[in-house]
Amino acid sequence: MSAPPRSAVPPLKGAPQLLGTIALSLAVFMNVLDSSIANVSIPAISGDLGVSPHQGTWVITSFAVANAISVPLTGWLTTRFGQVRLFVSSILLFVLASFLCGIAPNVEVLIGARILQGAVAGPMIPLSQALLLSSYPAAKSGMALAFWGMTVLVAPIMGPLLGGWISDNYSWPWIFYINIPIGLLAAWATWSIYRERESAIVRLPIDKIGLVLLVLWVGALQLMLDKGKELDWFNSGEIVLLTCVAVVGFIYFIVWELGEKHPVVDLTLFKGRNFSCGVIAISIAYGLFFGALVIQPLWLQTQLGYTATDAGKVMAPVGILAIFLTPIIGKLISKVDPRWISTCAFAIFAVVFSLRARFTPEVDTMTLLIPTVIQGAAMAMFFIPLTSIILSGQPPEKMPAAAGLSNFVRIMFGGIGTSLTTTLWDNRTALHHSQLAEHTGASNPAFLEAVRTLTAQGMPEPAAWAVIERTMSVQASTNAAADIFWLSAVMFFGLIGIVWLTRPRRTGAPVDAAGAH
Secondary structure, three states: OOOOOOOOOOOOOHHHHHHHHHHHHHHHHHHHHHOOOOHHHHHHHHHHHOOOHHHHOHHHHHHHHHHHHHHHHHHHHHHHHOHHHHHHHHHHHHHHHHHHHHHOOOHHHHHHHHHHHHHHHOOHHHHHHHHHHHHOOHHHHHHHHHHHHHHHHHHHHHHHHHHHHHHHHOOOOHHHHOHHHHHHHHHHHHHHHHHHHOOOOOOOOOOHHHHHHHHHHHHHHHHHHHHOOOOOHHHOHHHHHHHHHHHHHHHHHHHHHHHOOOOOOOHHHHHOHHHHHHHHHHHHHHHHHHHHHHHHHHHHHHOOOOOHHHHHHHHOOHHHHHHHHHHHHHHHOOOOOHHHHHHHHHHHHHHHHHHHOOOOOOOOHHHHHHHHHHHHHHHHOOHHHHHHHHOOOOOHHHHHHHHHHHHHHHHHHHHHHHHHHHHHHHHHHHHHHHHHHOOOOOOOHHHHHHHHHHHHOOOOHHHHHHHHHHHHHHHHHHHHHHHHHHHHHHHHHHHHHHHOOOOOOOOOOHHHOOOOO
16 A cells, blocks of 8 residues: 555745744644643632632633544544634634633633633644644654644643743733733734645535534543542442443444444544554553643642642653754654654653652652653653654545544543542552551550650640651552552553554655555
């Protein structure tokens, strides 16, 4: 099977290529940044709008649900409106939604604006990939993906830092207002450069039943993941109901889409070995990575006494090596088998998580930073080769659909990874605490000696017990985090095997290699 033609339009050159890359990257950066920037601002938003923090979390949930639903629609929307029109329209609507978020007088308007923001954000990431690949010659497609990967990697790290700084020094609406100049600039530059490079428009009928089923099962799954921990998972009738709706809706969705002439999501993409194995590998890895991105700052703040800003500083250096190495990987991807680069990435991830599994409650900042900095190297080798494998062999007209579907699965696994990781952390913390508690009491000499030492310092006995209880809680949560890090390390090693099930052809343009079927 020979590789299909790359694109109907020639690559860009010189200043238009550079400006186009910057414009597409700015749009992606704004998009990804907004998925995490509101997280640390929930207390400020809730207090200002007079609602509880519990209600304030809907600011995050509403965006996530709408975004998850709209991402897989990218393929159909692209054929209906064209890549460039859809991308620019998404940016402008995102800017409008950001403005509405900033001026929202109450939480209901804010949630509505966040739903609009999440919905129009969906097509932006996969379309940016497709437009970027069309801007570069085949031999430089790896470099194009490198530029794209840098924005996706850095934005989630900067989000909490920037959101916290803005909330502390200005006011929470500015976390949305900053999107306005960025978005307008990106939209103008993109339209100026790409409007003559519009993709073919085909007015296909909309798969209404498929769309309803997609909204139903994705919405139910996202709500179940977001509310599961809060409602004690399957001890809650609401969670059981949402799970049943998600499972039944998903089954009906698969059956319907496979039999539909013009499906809203092209599930036949999974027939390709490169696509299916690549999506599995990148999605599981992203879920593991995102889960750690959630529990490590929580552990630092709730157990070790770090402030939100200090915890962010510990996590932020992950971007250092990623920024420096990503362009290098972009150049290597056309010369080296992407499976070898992915193997190195997963091996480094495994080492990083093994180092984290050795953390103790007395860990110093430098010890925390070492695996964080090393992880930057893994991240640089992570997105580019796997995206290259996923898009391998896809004809130009299927690029948006393939990118949209792969990003959809990756985003969903990010949510699943977060929910499973936080739940597992809570459960393992309770288990380790009960095991440590078995060594307390009047029959344990070490416990009695600890109490005597504390009371000898002038502390009342109940206060001494409280100090010991706090010590056990910190140790239990640390042990639980270590369990998760060890498990993640093992799973990263396992993902290497999945990568080697793919068959990308050794060509100068990895994203154009024929897919194995």
